[in-house]
Amino acid sequence: MLGKANLGTRFLLVYLPLLGYLVFLLFPFYWMIITSFKRDVDIFVLEYNPFWIENFTTDNYRFLFTGTAFPEWVKNTLIVAVASTIVSLFCSVLIGYALARLRFRGSNFLGVGIFLAYLVPPTLLFLPLAQVIARYELFNTYWALIFTYPTQLIPFASWLLMGYFRTIPRELEECAMIDGASRLRAMWSIVMPLAIPGILSAGIFSFTLSWNEFLYALIFMSSGTMKTIPVGTVSDLIRSDVFQWGALMASAVLGSIPVAFIYSFFVDQYVSGLTAGAVKG
Amino acid sequence: MLPGGLLLLAFMGYPFLLGIWLSLTDTRIGVPGGFVGLENFSDLLTDNIFLQTTRNTFLYALVTVPFKAVFGLGLALLLNNKIPFQKLVRSGVLLPWIVPTALSTLGWLMLYDGIFSPFSWALKNWGVISNNINFLGDANLALISVMVANIWRGIPFFAITILAGLQAVPVELHEAASIDGAGRWQRFLSVTVPVIKGVTLIATLFSIIWTFADFQLIYVLTRGGPYNSTHIFGTYAYQIGTVSAQIGMGAAIALYMFPILAFFAILLLIYLRQEVN
Numbered sequence: 001m002l003g004k005a006n007l008g009t010r011f012l013l014v015y016l017p018l019l020g021y022l023v024f025l026l027f028p029f030y031w032m033i034i035t036s037f038k039r040d041v042d043i044f045v046l047e048y049n050p051f052w053i054e055n056f057t058t059d060n061y062r063f064l065f066t067g068t069a070f071p072e073w074v075k076n077t078l079i080v081a082v083a084s085t086i087v088s089l090f091c092s093v094l095i096g097y098a099l100a101r102l103r104f105r106g107s108n109f110l111g112v113g114i115f116l117a118y119l120v121p122p123t124l125l126f127l128p129l130a131q132v133i134a135r136y137e138l139f140n141t142y143w144a145l146i147f148t149y150p151t152q153l154i155p156f157a158s159w160l161l162m163g164y165f166r167t168i169p170r171e172l173e174e175c176a177m178i179d180g181a182s183r184l185r186a187m188w189s190i191v192m193p194l195a196i197p198g199i200l201s202a203g204i205f206s207f208t209l210s211w212n213e214f215l216y217a218l219i220f221m222s223s224g225t226m227k228t229i230p231v232g233t234v235s236d237l238i239r240s241d242v243f244q245w246g247a248l249m250a251s252a253v254l255g256s257i258p259v260a261f262i263y264s265f266f267v268d269q270y271v272s273g274l275t276a277g278a279v280k281g
Numbered sequence: 282m283l284p285g286g287l288l289l290l291a292f293m294g295y296p297f298l299l300g301i302w303l304s305l306t307d308t309r310i311g312v313p314g315g316f317v318g319l320e321n322f323s324d325l326l327t328d329n330i331f332l333q334t335t336r337n338t339f340l341y342a343l344v345t346v347p348f349k350a351v352f353g354l355g356l357a358l359l360l361n362n363k364i365p366f367q368k369l370v371r372s373g374v375l376l377p378w379i380v381p382t383a384l385s386t387l388g389w390l391m392l393y394d395g396i397f398s399p400f401s402w403a404l405k406n407w408g409v410i411s412n413n414i415n416f417l418g419d420a421n422l423a424l425i426s427v428m429v430a431n432i433w434r435g436i437p438f439f440a441i442t443i444l445a446g447l448q449a450v451p452v453e454l455h456e457a458a459s460i461d462g463a464g465r466w467q468r469f470l471s472v473t474v475p476v477i478k479g480v481t482l483i484a485t486l487f488s489i490i491w492t493f494a495d496f497q498l499i500y501v502l503t504r505g506g507p508y509n510s511t512h513i514f515g516t517y518a519y520q521i522g523t524v525s526a527q528i529g530m531g532a533a534i535a536l537y538m539f540p541i542l543a544f545f546a547i548l549l550l551i552y553l554r555q556e557v558n
Contacts, residue, residue, distance in 0.1 A: 018359045018370070021352075025374050025436065028388040031399065035391065043397060050399045091285025112550065117289055119546045120297070121494030123515035124539065127522045127532045128300035129292065151293040154285050212381040214497040215515075219523065230383035234501055245391055252387045256380035263379050264372040 036060050036250035043245050060246035070251060072225045073232040080142055080228065081210035084149035088206045089199060091154050096161030097187060118155035122215045133220050144220035149210045157202040164198030165191065204266050208259045229255040304533040310526035321533035330509045331517065331534065337424060338513040341431070342492040348432045350485050353439020360440065361447045378437035386501040389430045393417045393502070417503050420510040427502050427511050431492065439484050446480035447473065479556055486549040490542055514538045
């Protein structure tokens with residue numbers, strides 16, 4: 001937009017405000033990272049400049065792996081996130097394909113239903129859902145989250161995939177079907193390879209949302225070794241009297257790195273996924 | 282279709298109906314309840330904490346969303362320029378939105394701490410204040426503090442969504458407008474605004490729904506305190522439904538969100554359909 005403006009104007013109108021945004025948006029992360037490398041005793045010395053590390057240490061990270069259930073939390077979070085992603089992708093590919101291609105009675109109604117399901121927040125359902133989980137005796141099992149996370153993931157993933165499937169010309173499948181392939185085979189060998197960018201976006205979305213989820217995990221996985229990273233960090237590393245700030249921040253940093261890493265690679269796909277699925281709808 | 286449909290019915294549709302039933306009973310944890318009609322709903326209307334919660338939720342959503350939208354729009358316009366380290370900057374500003382909220386909120390918990398807050402430290406150092414600011418312990422200040430953290434988390438969502446819309450604006454449109462003698466501001470109004478109006482409105486409706494139904498940010502920062510000054514529907518439903526074990530009452534609190542959410546969801550649906558046609 002400011003292609004031909006001179007450097008001075010550009011600095012005032014673009015770089016300076018952008019710098020302001022970066023400082024505001026990234027300062028909390030800077031703070032978490034430096035705190036995680038501080039000695040707990042140094043945090044209490046109020047004469048030290050809190051914006052810098054006085055005595056660098058990795059003790060907080062070592063403590064996390066040897067003195068807490070952090071390794072268990074990582075394992076739990078990973079299992080739940082991977083399994084929920086696979087379940088969601090499987091269901092969403094089928095729903096997205098059906099919504100994009102098949103004309104059947106009530107397909108319009110179904111599309112609206114899926115969209116509305118995307119807007120149902122966990123806070124509306126968690127109390128009755130806890131009763132359901134209790135009835136099936138799923139408390140503190142991975143299934144409690146693997147069954148419930150997809151309800152939050154399938155709607156958006158189906159929507160996004162529907163957008164992708166629609167961009168693939170129908171004629172490609174029709175050719176294959178004329179040549180004798182069944183619809184399932186045409187879908188599997190013609191449409192799926194072309195839809196890989198969409199499936200990848202939906203997969204990233206599902207994985208990170210499962211990784212980040214808090215409320216269901218807080219209620220359904222409350223026993224010590226079954227917690228996920230966010231729940232374990234918030235409930236086990238905060239004791240009512242003493243805050244172990246260093247370990248808390250170390251856990252928060254480690255729990256954030258995987259999603260930050262994934263998104264730094266896929267930020268462009270994420271943006272194009274938004275336009276393909278949700279926004280153009 | 283079937284597997285996904287079944288999961289949605291079993292773990293979303295059924296719990297929703299069960300929630301309506303529970304809200305009409307006096308069920309407590311471990312004690313099956315009896316039917317009490319609309320008693321929970323009418324009791325809540327005379328519960329001062331619930332009224333405060335309602336007020337907080339509306340303030341929380343209606344104050345933060347405009348800030349998120351305006352700052353997000355500003356950021357999107359900046360990111361739409363050619364800048365050095367483009368990809369790095371884009372993924373950097375996205376961080377508050379994509380990392381686990383419960384974990385990034387722990388960062389804010391310390392930034393707001395009554396003793397360790399670096400804001401208090403800096404302001405004291407510059408001689409602006411003499412005592413630490415009690416960001417989360419002061420009932421008047423706490424709601425503002427959680428709102429700032431919420432705005433921080435929500436700006437990237439608006440920015441990245443609007444940026445996606447901006448990139449759909451053909452460069453030729455801007456060029457044509459410049460040739461016709463339109464200034465920068467005029468081009469913004471006549472070329473950019475019409476294109477991003479749609480996505481901005483959609484993002485705003487999404488954000489209102491999510492902010493209304495928020496939970497974790499407030500749970501981590503204040504658990505609804507001090508003196509219930511930061512309770513919103515989600516945290517109060519959790520407090521009553523699990524900590525106080527009154528499931529029926531908790532379900533009723535959560536259901537009070539429903540008409541509001543439904544209103545904005547339908548608005549969103551109508552708007553999206555117009556866009557498509």
